[in-house]
Each structure stands twice: as structure tokens, then as C-alpha cells.
Amino acid sequence: MDGQPSDIATEFSLSVPKEVSIAPNEKILMVLGRSYISFVTLATIGLIVLWGILATVNFYMPPEHRGIMFPLSVFCFLILPALLYGLGYIYVKGHRYMITNERIIMFRKFIGILMRTVTHDKITDLIVNQGPVGRICNYGRVSPITAGMIMPMGAAIFSISGVRNPYEVRDSIAKLVKTMQPEEQ
Numbered sequence: 001m002d003g004q005p006s007d008i009a010t011e012f013s014l015s016v017p018k019e020v021s022i023a024p025n026e027k028i029l030m031v032l033g034r035s036y037i038s039f040v041t042l043a044t045i046g047l048i049v050l051w052g053i054l055a056t057v058n059f060y061m062p063p064e065h066r067g068i069m070f071p072l073s074v075f076c077f078l079i080l081p082a083l084l085y086g087l088g089y090i091y092v093k094g095h096r097y098m099i100t101n102e103r104i105i106m107f108r109k110f111i112g113i114l115m116r117t118v119t120h121d122k123i124t125d126l127i128v129n130q131g132p133v134g135r136i137c138n139y140g141r142v143s144p145i146t147a148g149m150i151m152p153m154g155a156a157i158f159s160i161s162g163v164r165n166p167y168e169v170r171d172s173i174a175k176l177v178k179t180m181q182p183e184e185q
Contacts, residue, residue, distance in 0.1 A: 027101045034095035038162030039088045041133045097160045122146045140166030
């Protein structure tokens with residue numbers, strides 16, 4: 001830091017939700033948020049599938065029932081995407097992942113609040129999952145696995161989802177986990 005005052009603590013305190021409490025001896029090392037592109041890719045794929053179904057239904061629908069297709073198309077092509085992408089933005093902004101010198105805190109605030117915590121000494125494995133679009137856009141999911149965790153549901157609930165540079169995040173957590181393990185004699 002070269003003798004200059006640092007605003008890192010202030011920056012982190014602004015990023016940490018008020019519902020998360022940090023112990024006095026605990027240091028925040030990294031605060032991550034979910035990438036909006038990770039949500040947009042899933043939503044877009046879902047919309048494309050829906051539009052394909054709508055086109056197929058329209059093709060096979062008898063002419064006397066096609067009157068319903070115009071309002072349904074307006075909803076599916078105009079209203080639904082705006083709702084989905086707008087609510088998705090709020091959903092993504094509600095994600096915070098805090099990595100401290102003692103634990104990982106995963107926090108999601110959207111309608112309700114979900115907060116999960118794991119201490120570094122409980123982590124047995126780290127899994128990185130990156131789909132094809134995630135590889136192109138450089139985002140992915142990092143799942144810290146603990147002993148006794150049931151897979152695959154446990155990884156989905158307890159994961160750092162949609163973060164940029166997932167391999168760097170995994171490496172940072174792995175270094176912390178390694179420092180928490182006692183040295184073998």
C-alpha cells in the first residue's frame with residue numbers, strides 16, 4: 001500500500017449487506033457479485049425455447065383458434081422479455097459472496113433472503129462449473145464441497161454462482177483452505 005491510506009475496508013463495508021455480520025478479528029478478502037450475463041444467457045435460452053414452442057403451436061393450430069395467438073405472441077415477445085430481464089437484473093444485484101480469512105458467506109436477497117456460510121476448514125473440495133457461454137464470457141460457478149454434502153443438490157444450493165474469473169476465485173479459496181489445514185507430520 002506504500003504508506004498511502006487505503007479505502008479497501010470502506011469499499012468492502014459498502015458491499016457487505018447489513019444482514020451479514022463480520023467478527024472483529026475477521027478480515028474481508030474478497031467481495032463478489034453475480035454477473036448479469038450469467039442470468040441473461042439462461043433467460044435468453046428459455047425465451048428462444050418458448051418462442052419455438054409458440055411457433056410450432058401456431059403452425060399446427062386450426063385456423064378458427066388462431067385468434068388467441070396475437071395476444072399470446074404480444075405477451076411472449078414483448079411483455080415477458082421485459083419482465084424477465086428487469087426482474088433478473090434485480091435478482092442478480094441481490095447476490096453477494098464474501099470471502100473472509102475464516103469463511104465463505106453466500107448471500108442472496110430477492111423476495112426472501114438466503115444466507116449460507118462455510119468455514120474454510122470444512123471445505124474438502126472445490127468444483128468449478130463453466131458452460132459453453134460461460135467459457136466465452138468468462139463466468140462460472142464455484143462450489144465449495146464439505147464432508148457429508150449430498151450431491152448434486154448440495155452444490156446447486158451452496159455455490160458461488162455466475163462469478164467472473166471462476167478459476168481465480170477457486171484458486172483464492174484453495175489457498176485459504178490450504179492455510180487452514182494442519183501440516184502433516
